[in-house]
Amino acid sequence: MLSAWSDSVREGNGITILLLFIVAFSLIQGWTRGASRSAGKLAFFLGDALLRLISIGISVPFTLWLSPKASAWLESLGSQIPDRELKLWEQIYYTFVKSMADFALLRFAVLFMISYCLIVFILRLLVSLTIGGSLGLFGLKKDKPSTIASRLAGAGIGAVMGVARGIVVIAILFIWVSLYPDHSFSRYVESSPVYQDGAQAVMEPLSGSLVRDKLPVFTQSVQEELNGIMQQKYEVIDHSIPEGIEQTAAHVVKGTATDEEKARKLYDWVGTRVSYDYDKVKAYEEQRIWHEQTPQDTYDTRSGVCIDYARLYSMMARSQDMKVRVVTGRGYNGQGGYGPHAWNEVYLSEKQQWIPLDPTWAQSGNWFNPPRFNETHIKEQVF
Template sequence: MMTEWLNSLKEGNGITVLLLLVILFSIFQGWNRGASRSAGKLVHFVGDALLRLIALAISVPFTLWLSPKAGDWLTKLGSSLPDRELKLWEQMYYTAVRSIADFPLLRFALLFIIGYGLVGFMLRLLAAMTLGSRISLFGPGRDSSASLLSRLAGAGIGGVIGAARSIILIAILFIWVSLNPDNGFSRYVEASPVYKQGAQAVIEPLSGTIVRERLPVFTQSVQEELNGIIQRKYEVIDHQIPEGIEQTASHIVEGAETDEEKARRLYDWVGTRIAYDHEKVRLYEEHRIWKEQTPEDTYNTRLGVCIDYARLYAMMARSQDLDVRVVTGRGYNGQGGYGPHAWNEVYLSEEGRWVPLDPTWAQSGDWFNPPRFNETHIKEQVF
C-alpha cells in the first residue's frame, strides 16, 4: 500500500497529495496540542458528528410528514395570479411559491434545510445547557507544557481525526465520480490509490449500490425540476395575455377544427410576421448588451430573436387553449456546428403527443414537425 502511495506522490497526483496533506496536518495539530487537548478535540469531533446524526434522524421523517401538507397549502396560495401586470417582486414571489408547490424535491430540500438547522441548533443548545459544553469555532489550542509522550499520543489522535476528514473528502469525490464516470477529472481521481482504497474500504461497503445506481436517477429528477422552475418563471411573467395578442390569435385560428390546424396557423403567422432582429444579436455578440423583451414587445415591433419568437408563439397558443412549451438548446448553424437556439413544442390532443416546431426558421422551409427535426435541434431545457 505504501509503495503505491509513494509512487502516486512521485507522479504528482493532486488527489493523493490533498488527502495525505489533510492527514499530516491533523497529525501536526495533534502533536501541537498534546494528548489531553487532542482527546478533547476528538470528543468534540465525535460529539458534533453524533449531534448531526441525531438531527438528521429527527429532520428527515419530520420533513417527509410536513412536505405534502406544505405543498397543498402553497398550491392554494399561488393558484390565482392577479389580473394585471406583475411587479418584479411579485413575479419572483409567485414563481417561488408555484415552484415549491409543484416540485416535491425542491420543497423537501428547502423544508429539510430549515428543519435540520433548527433541530441542530436546539440540540446544541440542549447539550450546552445539560453538559456544560460549548461549541468552539477553532477547537483546543496549543499546549506548550505537553510532554513528548503527550505529544506522540496527541499526534496519534490527530491521525484518527485526519483519517475521518479524508474519508469525508473521499465520499464527496465518490459522489462526483459516480455522477460523471466518463469525465476526465473522474479518471484522474480514480488514479489515486489513496482515494481508491478509501472508497473500496469505507464508502462502497456503507453505500452499497445506492450512490452508483440511484444518485444519477435522483440527479436527473433534480434537473427536470430545475427546468420546471424555469417554466413556472415564464408562466408567471407571461401570464397576462394582452388583448391585442389574444384577439389576433383568435382571428388566426378562426374556423380551425383541430389542435394541429390551430397550431400550424399560429406557426405560419409568427414565422412570417416577425422579422429576425440582427441588431439585437450584434449588440450582444460585440458588446454583451442583451435587450430583454416581452412577447408584447415582439408583437408590437415585429422584431425578435429565437427566444422572442418562441415566447410569442407560446403566448398566442395558450390564449387559444393549446398546451405549448418553449424549448431551449442548440440549433444547426448551417456551417457544420451548432449554436444557442429556442423553439416550441405543442401538444396535439387528437394524436396524444407533443410535436416540435420552429417559428424562427419558418421562412427557410417547413419546420412544423418535419421529419428528422432532432438532427438539427438538440434539446437541453423545456419550459
Template sequence: MEWIRAGTVWEPVSLIVLLLLLGSLLQGMRRGASGSARRLFFFVWDGILIIICLVLAGQIAGSLSPRAADWLSAHVEIPQRELSATSQAWYTFITSLRDFALLRYGILFLAAYLLLRFVASFLSPLLETLFASRQRPGRHESIERLPGGGAASRAAGAVFGTVHGAGRAFVFVAALFIYVSLSPNGIGSGLIQQSPLYMKASAVLEPVAGDMLADRGPVLAEAVQAEFQNVLQRKYEIVDYNIPAGIEQAALQITKDKTTEEEKARALYDWLGSRIAYDWDKADNYVENGIWKEQNPQDTFDTRKGVCIDVARLYAVMARASGLEVKVVTGTGLDGRGGSGPHAWNEVQIGGKNGTWIPLDATWASSGDWFNSPGFEATHILAT
C-alpha cells in the first residue's frame, strides 16, 4: 500500500513510471500471451547481454590500455611545422589518448562494448529462429479460436506486459538513482528527490549500490572533470606548439597576422584569456593565511597560472612587445551578485598617441567578453 500511495502522488517520476506500465500493459493485450511472453523473455535476455558485455568490455579495456599507451608513445610525435586546424584537432586527440589514462580507458571501453554488442546482436535472431522452429503448425489449436480464448490470451498478455513494464520502470528509476548519486546538485536532482516513489525505490537500491556510488561516484566525477580539463589544456598546447618560449617572441608570433592596434590587442586578450588558468590556491593562501606568492610575468607565462595582477602584468609585457601602449590598472571588481574584491586589468591605447584608451580584462575572459565591453566601468571600479 505504501508503494501504491507513493505512486499515486502526481509528479514527473511517478507519471513516467505510470506511462511505462500502461504502455506495456496495452502492448501486452495487443500482442496476446505468446507475443508478450516472447517480448518479456527478450527484454530479460537483452539485460543479461548488456551486463555481460559491460563486464567483458571493462576487462578488455583494462588489458589493452597499457599496451595502447606504449604503442602510441612509440609512434606518435607532433611534427615540427605549422599545423592546420584539422591536424591540431587530430594531435590533440591522439596525444591525449596517449597521455591520459582515464580518457584512454574510456575510449577503449566504449569501443569494446560497441563491438561486443554488435556481435551479441546476432544472437537474438538466432533465438527467434529457434523459437519459431519449435512451434509446429497444427500441434495446438490457436487459443484465439477457442471459446473465450481471445480474451484469455489478451489477459495473459496484459500480465506479461505489466511485468515487462515493471522491468522498464525499474531500469528508469535505477538510472535516476545513479544520476542523483553521482550528481546530487545536478540539474533536476532536487526535483527527482522530491518524488515519493523515487524515495521508496532508492531505499531499496541504497543497500545494493548506494555505498559504492557514494564512495566512488564523487571521485569518478572529479577524475572525469580533471581529465576533461587536461584535454582542453592539451588542445592549447598543440595550438601553441610553435609559440616561442620567450614572452616577446611569443607576442610577436601571436600578433604576426594582425594589422591594426585593436586586432593585436584582441589577439593577445584571446590568447591570455584561454591559456592562463586562475591560480585559486595562490588566491586562497593569501585570503586565508595572508601569504602572498610573488611572481614575475615570465613565471606566469611559464606556469600558465596566475591571479588578476599576474595576468595583467603579463598582458602588458606582451602588448608592449607588439608595439602597443598599455597600462596595468588596479581597483575593485564587482561580480554582479553583491560580491567585490581587489582586482587588476589593462587599458590599451588605440589610434596612436592621441587615440582612445580601451579597457580589457583577460582574467575574466572565461566568463564572457571583457574586451572593451559595454558596461565595463560598472563592474571595474578604478582605485582612487
C-alpha cells in the first residue's frame, strides 16, 4: 500500500498529494499544539460533529412537517401576481415564491437549511450556557506544550484529525465519481491509490448502494425541478398578457375545435408574421450586446430571434388556455453542427401528449411536430 502511495506521489497525482498533505498538516498542527490543546481541538471536532448530527436529526422531520403547510401559504402568495409589467425585483420575488410552492425538492432544501441553521444556533447557545465552558468546547485554553511527550501525543491526535478531514474530502470525491463515472476528472480521482483505499475501506461499506444507485436518480429529479424553475421564470415575466396579443390570438384560432388545430394556427401565424432579426444575432456574436425584448416588443416590431419567437408563441397559446413550454437547447445549423436555439412544446388535451414545434423555422418547412424532430433539436432546458 505504501509503495503504491509513494509511486503516486512521484507521478504527481494531485488527489494523492492533497490527501496526504491534509494528514501531514494536521499532524504538524498536533505537534505544535501539544497533547492538551490537540485533545481540546479533537473534542471540539467530535462535539461539533455530534451537535450537527443531532441538528440534522431534528431538522429533517420538522421540515417534512412544515413543507406542505408552507406550500399552501406560498401558493396563496404566488397567485397574487399583479396584472402588469413587473419590475426586476418583483420578477425575482414571484419566480422564487411560485417555485417554492410548486417544487417539493427546492422547498424542502430551503426550509431544511433555514431550520438546520436555527437549530444549530440554538443548540450551540444552550451548550455554551451550560456545559460548554467546563468542557472547553467553545473556549480553549492556549497552554503551550513544553515536553516531547506532549508534542508526540499531540502529533498522534493531529494525525487522527487529519484522517477524519481526509475522509470528508474522500466522501465529496466519492459523490462526484458516483454521479459522473465517465468524466475525465473522475478517472483521475480513481487513479489515486489513497482515494481508492479510503473509498473501499470507509465510503463503500457506509453508503452501500445509496450513493451509487440512489444519488443519480435524486440528481435527475433535481435537474427536472431546475428546469421547472426556469419555466416559472418566463411564466412570471410574461404573466401579464397584453390585450392586443390576446385579441390577435383569439382571432387566429377562431373556428378551431381542438388544441392541435389551435396550436397549428398559432404556429403558422407566428412563423409567417415575424421576421428573423439577423442584426440582433450579429450584435451579440461580434460585440456580446444582447437586446432583450418582451413578447410585446416582438409582436409590435414583427422581428426577433428564436427565443423571441418562442416566447411570443407561448404567450399567445396561454392566452387561449393552452399548456405550452419554451424549450432551449441546440438546433442543427445545416453545416454539420449545432448552435443555440429555442422552440416550443404544446400540450394537446385530446391526445394527452406534448408535441414539439419550431415557429422560427416555419418558413423553411414543416416544423410542427414533424417526424424525427429530435434529430435536429437537442433539448437542454424547458421553460
